[in-house]
Amino acid sequence: MSGSEDLFREEILEHxxxxxxxxxxxxxxxxxxxxxxxxxxxxxxxxHVKDGRIRDICFSGVGCSISQAAxxxxxxxxxxxxxxxxxxxxxxxxxxxxxxxxxxxxxxCGLLALKTLKAGVYGIHQWPGEDE
Amino acid sequence: MTRxxxxxVAIPEVRPAAPRAPFDPExxxxxxxxxxxxxxxxxxxxxxxxxxxxxxxxLAAMDRYYSTCNANIHxxxxxxxxxxxxxxxxxxxxxxxxxxxxxxxxxIFTRNSTEAINLVAYAWGRSQIKAGDAIVLTEMExxxxxxxxxxxxxxxxxxxxxxxxxxxxxxxxxxLPGLLADGRVKLVGVVHISNVLGTVNPVAxxxxxAHAAQALLLLDASQSVxxxxxxxQALGCxxxxxxxxxxxxxxxxxxxxxxxxxxxxxxxxxxGGEMIREVKLAGSQWNELPWKFEAGTMAIAExxxxxxxxxxxxxxxxxxxxxxxxxxxxxxxxRLREVPDLTILGPPAAKxxxxxxxxxxxxxxxxxxxxxxxxxxAVRAGHHCAMPLHExxxxxxxxxxxxxxxxxxxxxxxxxxxxxxxxxxFAS
Ligand SMILES: Cc1ncc(COP(=O)(O)O)c(C=O)c1O
Numbered sequence: 001m002s003g004s005e006d007l008f009r010e011e012i013l014e015h016x017x018x019x020x021x022x023x024x025x026x027x028x029x030x031x032x033x034x035x036x037x038x039x040x041x042x043x044x045x046x047x048h049v050k051d052g053r054i055r056d057i058c059f060s061g062v063g064c065s066i067s068q069a070a071x072x073x074x075x076x077x078x079x080x081x082x083x084x085x086x087x088x089x090x091x092x093x094x095x096x097x098x099x100x101x102x103x104x105x106x107x108x109c110g111l112l113a114l115k116t117l118k119a120g121v122y123g124i125h126q127w128p129g130e131d132e
Numbered sequence: 133m134t135r136x137x138x139x140x141v142a143i144p145e146v147r148p149a150a151p152r153a154p155f156d157p158e159x160x161x162x163x164x165x166x167x168x169x170x171x172x173x174x175x176x177x178x179x180x181x182x183x184x185x186x187x188x189x190x191l192a193a194m195d196r197y198y199s200t201c202n203a204n205i206h207x208x209x210x211x212x213x214x215x216x217x218x219x220x221x222x223x224x225x226x227x228x229x230x231x232x233x234x235x236x237x238x239x240i241f242t243r244n245s246t247e248a249i250n251l252v253a254y255a256w257g258r259s260q261i262k263a264g265d266a267i268v269l270t271e272m273e274x275x276x277x278x279x280x281x282x283x284x285x286x287x288x289x290x291x292x293x294x295x296x297x298x299x300x301x302x303x304x305x306x307x308l309p310g311l312l313a314d315g316r317v318k319l320v321g322v323v324h325i326s327n328v329l330g331t332v333n334p335v336a337x338x339x340x341x342a343h344a345a346q347a348l349l350l351l352d353a354s355q356s357v358x359x360x361x362x363x364x365q366a367l368g369c370x371x372x373x374x375x376x377x378x379x380x381x382x383x384x385x386x387x388x389x390x391x392x393x394x395x396x397x398x399x400x401x402x403x404g405g406e407m408i409r410e411v412k413l414a415g416s417q418w419n420e421l422p423w424k425f426e427a428g429t430m431a432i433a434e435x436x437x438x439x440x441x442x443x444x445x446x447x448x449x450x451x452x453x454x455x456x457x458x459x460x461x462x463x464x465x466x467r468l469r470e471v472p473d474l475t476i477l478g479p480p481a482a483k484x485x486x487x488x489x490x491x492x493x494x495x496x497x498x499x500x501x502x503x504x505x506x507x508x509x510a511v512r513a514g515h516h517c518a519m520p521l522h523e524x525x526x527x528x529x530x531x532x533x534x535x536x537x538x539x540x541x542x543x544x545x546x547x548x549x550x551x552x553x554x555x556x557x558f559a560s
Contacts, residue, residue, distance in 0.1 A: 018560075037519075038514055039497070039529055040515050040522065041498075041528075042528070063496060064499050064502075066499075106502075109498065
């Protein structure tokens with residue numbers, strides 16, 4: 001029997017159990033919600049933006065450890081960044097943060113936060129969409 | 133037209149009696165190549181409600197078909213074409229007899245249950261249902277017996293009504309007379325065995341009430357025909373859909389059974405080759421049953437595999453298959469009681485088939501399934517194509533263990549071990 005480390009890196013479990021930036025913002029400048037119908041995950045991301053820079057960011061919703069950890073790590077990562085920088089984030093950036101291999105099903109969980117964040121930042125109609 | 137060959141096996145005219153002695157699942161298991169395959173850790177396959185594994189006999193029958201008499205059916209005048217046609221129609225007779233259809237003409241091959249239900253929604257629904265009519269479904273339907281009716285409802289201005297599900301995971305039949313009372317209901321659609329809760333629904337009683345209100349009954353038998361004896365005449369259904377891949381057969385083949393008079397009156401579903409008798413540029417005459425509903429080249433090898441799967445199940449005896457499923461469900465529910473924070477969805481074991489869905493505290497079912505996968509245990513995690521049911525039960529998703537004739541108790545042990553480990557991994 002292998003340890004949990006092989007399955008979920010300690011850091012993922014740590015983020016999933018104690019997510020950073022978990023909650024909602026009052027009067028967010030940007031808020032966007034998305035879901036992963038496959039596993040019933042739902043994610044909402046709220047942003048305060050000033051001069052094109054993210055001042056505050058929070059996420060809320062339910063999901064598996066991969067989607068929750070990815071949201072937690074991503075929110076930490078982008079605080080203080082400009083919206084332009086956020087638009088340049090790729091799936092590989094998120095996978096690098098997570099640091100584990102993801103099969104096609106769990107990839108959707110891992111990328112839900114990025115998808116939600118970018119759709120919010122672009123505004124859903126301008127968003128070019130994310131390749132998977 | 134049946135020639136002497138290894139493929140066209142004459143079928144006995146009477147339904148074979150179930151073998152008297154129950155089968156040994158350990159012996160059965162060895163007849164499934166997937167469990168003999170060498171792999172780093174043993175496979176504990178607890179996802180038979182999603183799809184079943186296939187025995188040697190089914191794979192061999194399909195292989196034999198392709199190796200000895202592959203040809204297009206109903207067309208060729210030459211030897212192997214006649215053999216192929218005989219094999220395909222033989223499979224139809226087996227499937228029809230398996231559910232006690234009055235005639236093989238009532239048995240239409242489709243791709244799967246979903247296509248069978250869509251066939252009814254398009255061919256029957258669009259010719260019979262008009263604005264102001266109503267259709268009764270249940271809150272525990274699989275999306276495949278919900279979405280086709282939502283599409284029809286939107287198109288035609290039809291009202292959908294739902295038999296509620298109780299907190300205990302059963303249909304609240306007390307609500308049915310009220311739903312039928314205004315005489316506008318044309319169809320009642322119900323799942324026989326729930327793919328999430330395992331609940332075995334009282335179909336005969338629902339059919340009786342539907343008929344008393346001049347409505348027809350459509351049965352989604354995707355989870356029942358593969359697991360227990362089903363007799364369309366005794367149940368009193370008008371339409372019944374089921375799917376080969378959950379029944380030890382291949383993917384790509386399923387069936388619609390319907391009463392002959394209904395099928396005769398229905399317009400075709402898909403147009404094309406084989407479903408016509410005579411074609412002129414100005415119009416065509418439809419073929420007779422069942423071919424009127426089988427347009428284009430069908431999944432011939434898969435139909436042969438479907439027939440072989442039914443032979444295999446009949447050799448085990450459906451009564452015994454169901455008893456085996458039920459015993460495993462009861463044993464699983466009993467064992468799961470030793471796992472803290474675990475909540476089982478659905479009714480007591482006595483009222484269900486071989487399906488046990490559950491949640492484990494606040495651990496997401498996806499995470500549960502990931503830990504279980506590491507133990508070689510395959511379960512399904514998600515909403516199992518029943519989002520409205522999960523909403524009703526107040527859980528976003530669940531994990532589900534489901535069984536078939538090859539499932540053995542050691543696999544339940546592995547499941548319980550994995551669940552204890554999942555709790556450890558996610559202990560905060
Ligand atoms: C109750 C029920 N109905 C319908 C279906 C659909 O079967 P298929 O995907 O073969 O059409 C399934 C299987 O997923 C099921 O469990």
